[in-house]
Amino acid sequence: MFLTSLTSAHDLDRAVVVGDDALSRAELVDRAGRFAAGIPGDGPVAVHATPSLDTVVAITGAILAGVPVVPVPPDSGPAERGHVLRDSGATAWAGDRPEGVDLPLVVPGRAPVAPREIDPERTAMLLYTSGTTGAPKGAQLSGRAIAAGLDGLFEVWDWTPDDTVAHGLPLFHVHGLILGVLGSLRLGSRVVHTIKPQPARYAAAEASMYFGVPTVWNRIVEDPESARALGKARLLVSGSAPLPASLFERIAGLTGQAPVERYGMTETMITLSARAAGERRAGWVGLPVPGAETRLLPAEDGAGADARVPDDGETVGKLQVRGSMLFGGYLNRPDANDECWAGDGWFRTGDLAVRDADGFHRIVGRESTDLIKSGGYRIGSGEIEAVLLDHPSVAEVAVVGLPDPDLGQKIVAFVVGDGGDGQVLIDHVASQLSWHKRPREVRFVDALPRNPMGKVQKKLLLGT
Incomplete structure (x- = not known):
């Protein structure tokens, strides 16, 4: 079980804050344990992933029980939601039950159960990708992969139990859920979810670390007073989409510090990031995190198996990654698995990148639609x-x-x-x-x- 800090002797008042609601670490363990006691069988459990303490409790409870958890976006339509439930084989539902969902509800038990000893290679979480074609695919993330990905970020971001992480991102993606909530629960730091990623709410959180996507950061710089309040933090992290250089400069100008940019996917967790104590360069997503490797293959077809692009910061290559934080494959999709794995543990990200002599990476598009030969x-x-x-x-x-x-x-x-x-x-x-x-x-x-x-x-x- 990778949430080791949850069951330690150390407690933290208001360890998890979501809007106006809060739980201490002991209260979270109690509620999650009672949720775990009510899970019928070995799951998976589908969780209606609203921005709420109920979502945090349900996901934590499933992890403590060693049952795979499937976060379901609250705005998903009937067709998408139906596909996710059928494909995942979910056997129970947590949260408000939309029309058309007939799975039994998880009813928490009267007394909490102790965390189960679980195989770290077992799937802990099924996250469904939002691909541009076809139905969403279920990425299987093991407890070991999640732990490895988080531990790498603790190191590169100098993340400690004394930190407070604040964000208002969705609780059904890697960024908001695994990094923003499970990272704090694993390490023992405090997390504040602002419900909505509004500038004033970010400023009021008085956190030491803030997570956001470019849209959030753009809204924050449009509110200079809130942006300047974030200057008290030690780390501002941007990801999930490219951050325009002008926005990078505006954030730095208003807060007094350049943001940290990073790169990852549902399937790979975070594999590239600028360092808290290192260089932060607009448009560049930094170096491999501990435990991750990258390679850039020639963009043209027909290149030899050992061919690589030069580290000149200009030549575009196909980005492949490998490491202990990678997922275990797509559920029920052998065709997709054959397509994405390149052998010897290398995963084809489908992204195009350049790398300079210092090992810094810049993402320049998607291989399928963004490579132009002119x-x-x-x-x-x-x-x-x-x-x-x-x-x-x-x-x-x-x-x-x-x-x-x-x-x-x-x-x-x-x-x-x-x-x-x-x-x-x-x-x-x-x-x-x-x-x-x-x-x-x-x-x-x-x-x-x-x-x-x-x-x-x-x-x-x-x-x-």
Whole structure:
């Protein structure tokens, strides 16, 4: 059981705070133990993962019982929710039961049960990915993998039991749930969930560490008073999406410290991060965390098995990772497992990256949709999008490569904005990146095509 600090002699008043509700560590252990006593059989248990103490209790209780837990997004529709419940084989439900869910509810017992001795290789959590195609896949994370991923972050972020972590992120993803809650429970630090990631709530938390995604950080810098209050913290962490360089600078200017950027996936936990005591560079997600390895393979097809791209900070390669924090495969998806594993423990992330001579990594896009081959160059669209999003006239953008008789593919930017001058945006990119990375065309649109999870569907733009 990887939540070792929960059952230690050490207690902490208001160890877990969610909105206006709080539990000490002893109270959490008691409630989680009683929840564990009410779990019928060996699960899995599906948890309606609202931002609440009930969610924290249910997930903690399932972990103490050694039963796999399946966090279910509270805003998931009937089709998605039905797929998750069928695919996971969930045998019980915790939380408010939406219409159409007929699983028995977990009814907590009168007395808590002691934590079970569990095989650390057993699946502790099933997290469903929100892929751009097909039904969500269940990533199986073992207790050992979760522990390894968290322990690596304790080291690189200088995270100690004296810290208070604050965030308002969803409790059904790696970022908000595993890092933001289970990390504190494993280490023995305090966690404050603000329900919503609003600037004033972050400021009121008076934490030493804050977690957020770029959207959250953008809202915080738009509230300078709240942003300056976060200057008392020792670490501001951004992840889950690229952080524009201009936003990086605004955070640093208002809080007095540059944010820490990191990279990870549901399947891999966090494998790359800037260090608390090291360099923090806008747009770069740092070095491998302890226990993780990376390699960059040539982006072109047909390269030899031992081929690698140079560590020059420019050459794009296919990012692969391995380490003790990786998941154990997708549930019921042997086809997906065959596709994602490259042998010898290496996982194909599907992301494109560059790495410099110091080992720093920068993510430049997705292999399936973001690799553009133009004029003999291999270009990741993600870095172009990041530069365009820094321009005040751009609200949203998607960059793709469209067929071109001369270049092979030409870089085209689809922009949602104020309908300004496309040449201005082309010149803006050319002033920030290499000349060959500038868009050859800018098309202004009213909206970008997105799937139900909000991800841009670039394949629909390729046909325009």
